[in-house]
Amino acid sequence: MAKSVAIQLKGISKYFGEVVANKNVDLTVYKGEILSVLGENGSGKTTLMNMLSGIYFPDEGQIFVDGAPVVIRSPRDAYQYGIGMVHQHFKLVDVFSAIDNVLLGEKAPEFALKEKSAELRERAAKATYVIDNDDTEAPVKTVRQTDTAFGRFRLNARIALLPLEKALYKARFNWLPRKRGQKIKEVAAKYGFEIDLNKKIYDMSVSEKQTVEIIKVLYRGADILILDEPTAVLTPQETQKLFDVIRNMREDGKSIIIITHKLNEVMEISDRVAVLRKGEHVATVNTAETDINELTEMMVGRKTELNIARALPENEQDRLEVSNLTLVNHENVKVLDNVSFTAHSGEILGIAGIAGSGQRELLETIAGLNRPTSGTISYNDPTTGKKENLVRKTPAQIRELGVRLSFVPEDRLGMGLVGNMDIIDNMMLRSYKRGKLPFLDRKNPKQLAENIIRDLEVVTPSSHTPVRRLSGGNIQKVLVGREIASAPTVLMAAYPVRGLDINSSYTIYNLLNTQKERGVAVIYVGEDLDVLIELCDRIMVICAGRVTGIVDGRKAKKEDIGLLMTGSVEIKEKEGCAND
Amino acid sequence: MIKAKSDRVPLFHISKRDNVPKWQAWLIRGGAVVAALLVSAVISAILTDGASMGLFFKNLFLGVFGTPRRILNLFQNTAILLCIALAVTPAFKMKFWNIGAEGQVLMGGLACVVCIKYFGGKMPNELLLVVMAAFSIAFSIVWAVIPAIFKAKWRTNETLFTLMMNYVAMQIVACCIFVWVPSGSGVLGVLKYGHMPQLGGQNYVINIIVVAVLVVLMFIYFRFSKHGYELSVVGESENTAKYIGINVKKVIIRTMVLSGALCGVAGLLLVAGTDHSLATTTVGGRGFTAILVAWLGQFSPFLMSFTSMLYVFIDQGASEVASVFNMGGSFPDIITGIFFFLVIGCEFFINYKIKFRSFKKKNEISTPDAEGEDTAVGLDKNSEEVTA
Incomplete structure (x- = not known):
């Protein structure tokens, strides 16, 4: 298949002070292909793509679009060249509907006054031939509009009215965008998006928001789509749907660049993989000709063990008992609904769930940051053997009780x-x-x-x-x-490896494992199911604030957890067993 | 058309720089002060129809250091300004935007005058001063803590609240003065009692000593005390504060009590130490200037001593220049404006770097990075041209 080049990057470098984000990167993207950009955190994937989409300006190097050198100074320039990017953190206006968000910032095609008036003048000055149909013998007359006084007046009047015409044109564009809404719906239907475009963004789930972002980019006529970690916030099912859409787009001749560090997705979706390491381009390979081990090696520079060591829990004791915990937030939404579980000493209890299902609130409630509406949290002190109730206590009071509870919150710089x-x-x-x-x-x-x-x-x-x-x-x-x-007895960690590269992630896994061996009850909220299955002894799955099941980490299957996460299945009877 | 436009490399782009060496940052700031002096000289020369610039500098320094009295004035004014700046600093460090120092100081001053009016002559001066201090601090604390309580309990906006409290305080003072001086000039004359004792035969010395001690105390409070640590955690991130179990409401209220107490001290120093009277304009905008001083001093008590002195120096010097050249009351404002425009503006060049498009292709010479010093030098050149 002879493919033509869509974008070419040559010798692109970008420095932030002394930090080298990208150095001398060469990259080629063909038309109608899915290219994965793979790399550890901080390897410069996003920076590189931001330079393509006009957020950053490269310090060195040249970008070619369709073979011609271009300068991209702003996202608008990028759109000009058909490059659109869907960022990891969506850039949508919450109180607007999907249609409004897509239309936002769209610019009407230039209404060039000078050129229009020149065109009018030219047309007026052009001779028109008047043929008398009744009298074929009569000579052909040439008439110019400028010949008569009335004609000249008409021309000048029209030219004088051009600014008014421009204003009307702008008004039509800015205040009557209904027709354009129709066009958006056509774009959505073409690629098989299922979405209600009149819904407000704040009513939307994460995957719907992402869909809006993608539609926005497509509507602007982008031929090259850059997706920054598109699957980070999606369930396995939603990911599959997204991949179907991406394949549709490829069929349509568009180029798609996916930034990711999930290797299995790279293998599944992409045609080629470009690997970056420490800001430099390592290699670009065809997906069909490579495997996960090779890619990992390219990514980290040396082979890393993919296995996480997991010892059998020893000397398990009930350390933290949570029963019937219910929490209602400011908007009167039940973020935790009758949550019950027990964390044992010497084990890692994983908590799986789609982002925002109440994981964070659960940990914060245990840590004393939220006041639950009902339910109990009791802590069995290993030294005194006493039971302490932690509900409705502030973090300071919990510490005064001698409860050694450690908490690694999700928001590191904002909270931890x-x-x-x-x-x-x-x-x-x-x-x-x-x-x-x-x-x-x-x-x-x-x-x-x-x-x-x-x-x-x-x-x-x-x-x-x-x-x-x-x-x-x-x-x-x-x-x-x-x-x-x-020296905690309970250690809670919310997404402790989010945004971390492989090496740092393993450091964290090892630290958690060491704590487990010391007899600490570790509660680990994670998003990567592979890691949860490899690291945790038990995995509790929550969906919309409810516990949908607690499964054995050694036996659980990814698909099963995925189903529990979406709430399509619930394990009721197992809850009792797991709590024993 | 658009395509042709975007094919150009931008003329310059601005990038953040993180690790500017300290000496370089200070060099840039020093350059800004020098540039400000030169620009002010040029402006004054223009305004006075070309009076020589040497006169400007001479009078600027004479106005501040010309007589021992002026030097004492410099220190006394610095002390008051610094005291108010110290008062707003804990609140600002906590990101509690207290712009109500003006009113808080005024309330402190009012409390002093109340004490003098009703206890003056009925008790020894020393005791009166103690009572005045207690009242002044208490009044200011009340004025500062009201917005703090509202902020802590109901999350009201403290900026508007404290600002409005200024005007309430002014009206109360106006009302009191009207009651005390119902007829005639409507100006409260110099009060007989409650004067701070002189030290070494000079007024104001106690003011200066009190503020100097406060500078050291506040430095210790911020750097080494648990309270100081808590308030900076609350300021940096309220979530972190909650996470580690700091009672945020308590810290907000406690810090504003401290802030108010220092405003009370400032009010005491103003009434008992310098003015011996009270008017709605007694604080004279220093409650706002203090905010500028505190920010410029990066909330470090010692740096703030310098910035407040710089402010007073310019103000006092420019007033002298204005009176010598017969230029009216706005001239000091113009000069201080120029100073702070350049001094604050130079922070941009400390935090950011401007990179110009390289012209290598055309004439083989690339322009150097424009930095603070360059701009300062550029300004110098300009002013030299004007002199010539």
Whole structure:
């Protein structure tokens, strides 16, 4: 199949200060193909694509579209060349409907006054031949509009009225966009999107929002679509639907670039894979001629063990018992609905679910950040053997009870750490209250910070560096390190490897496993089902705030969990067994 | 047409820079101050129909350092401004946008005058001063804590609230003065009692000492105390504060109590230490200027000492220039405007880098990166041309 080149990147480099985001990247995208851009976090995938879509401007190098060199300075320029990008974090206006969002920012084709008037003049000056049909003998007369005074007046009047015409044209475009809504529906139907375009964005699920983003790009006439981690927020079923749409688009001759680090999806959907490592382009291979191991090797530069070590839980005890927990949020929506489970010491309990099913609220409620409407949370103290009720207690009160509960929240810089403070001050967050004096003790936190930097191999200039300057993986190491340092008996971690590269992810898995071996009850909220199945002893699945099942991590199948996640199946009787 | 346009490399693009060495940042700031001095000189020369620029500099410095009294004035004005700046700093560090220092100081001042009016002459001066301090601090705290309670309990917007409280305070003061001086000028004369004792035969020395002590105390509070740590955590991220179990409402209210207390001290220093009287304009906008001073000083008490002194220096010096050249009351405002425009503007060049399109293809020379110093140098050149 002879394919023509859609885009070519030559020697593209981008620097952020001293950080090299992309260096001398060459990449070719053909028409009618699906290209995966694969790489660890921080390998420069998104930066590269942002340069294509006009968000960043390359420091060096040249972009060619259809063989011609182009300069892309803004997303609008990118659209001009038929390049559209769907970002990882959707850029939609919540209170607008899907149609309004698609139309937003669309510019009417230029109404060029000068050119129009020149055209009118030319037409008026052109001779028209008047043939007398009744008298064939009569000579052919030539008439110019400019010949008569009335004709000249008409011409000048029309030219004078052109600005008014322009205003009307603009008004029609900006205030009467109904017809364009029809066109959007046609685009949606063509590629097989199932969506109600009149729905407001805030009523939409994540996958619907993504659909709107894709339709927006298609409606603008993009021939090259860039999708940044499109499946990160989707269920397996939704992912399949998305892939079908992507294949439809390929059939239509469009080029699709998918940024991802999920290898199995790369293998499933793409025609070719471009691998980036540390901002440099490693290789581009045909998917059919490669396998997961080879790709991993290219991605990380050396072979990494795909297996996560998992020891059998030892000496299990009920550590945290949650029963009939119900939480209603500000908008009177039940975010947690009768949740019951028990976390054992010495095991990792995974929590699976589509993003926003109540995982975060569950952990926050246990940590004392939310007040549940009903239900109990009781903690069995391993040293005293006493049962402590944690419901309706603040985090400070929970700590005063001697409950050693550690919590790695989802939002690292917004909740777990303070971005502008240095590592030492962030260590202090947990311990600053110690001691009776009104003054801070920075000695111990400094020691702790240095231990964590050394033990977890945090890459940082010094312990005085503000944590926001660190990379995602190192930020997470600092946070997890601090939470582990307090010798917890319960460790809760929400998406601890989100956005981390493979090496940092494994560091985190190992840390969790070490804690488990020490007899800590670990609760792990994750999104990657493969990891959950490989890491956790039991997996609790929640859907829309309800527990739809607790399955054995060693026996569970991905498809089963996927079904539980969407709530299409529920395991009622197993709940009792798993709690035993 | 559009295509042709976008085929050009942009003339320049702006990129963030993160790790500017400290000395370089200070060099840029220093350059901005020098540039501001030169621009002010040029402006004043233009406004005075070409009076020589040397006179501008001479009078600027004479106005500040000309007589011992002026030097003392410089320190006294700096002290008051710095005290108010110190008062707003804890609130701003907590991202509680307290723009009501004006009103809070005024309430403190009012409390002092109330004490003088009703206890003056009935108790020894020292005791009166203590009572005044207590009242002043209490009044200011009340004024500061009302918006804080509303913010903590009902999440009202503190910016508008504190701003409005300024005008309420002014009206209350106007009302009180009307009651005390119902006829005639309507101006409260110099009060007989409740004067701060002189030290070393000079007024104001106590003011300066009090504020100097406060600077050190506040530095310790921010850097080494648990409270200071808590308020910066709340300021950086309320979620983090909740997560580690800080009672956010308590911290907001406690910090505003501190902020109000310092405003009370400022009110005391104003009434008992300098003015010995009260008017609605006693604070004279310093409640707002203090915010600028605090931001420029990056909320560090020691840096704020410099920025507040810089402000007072310019203001006082420019007033002298204005009176020598007969230029009217707006001239100091123009000069301070120029100063702060350039001093604040130079922060842009510390945080960002402007990269111009390289002209290599055309004439083989690439333009250097434009940075703060370059602009400053550019301005210097301009002013030199004008001189010539």
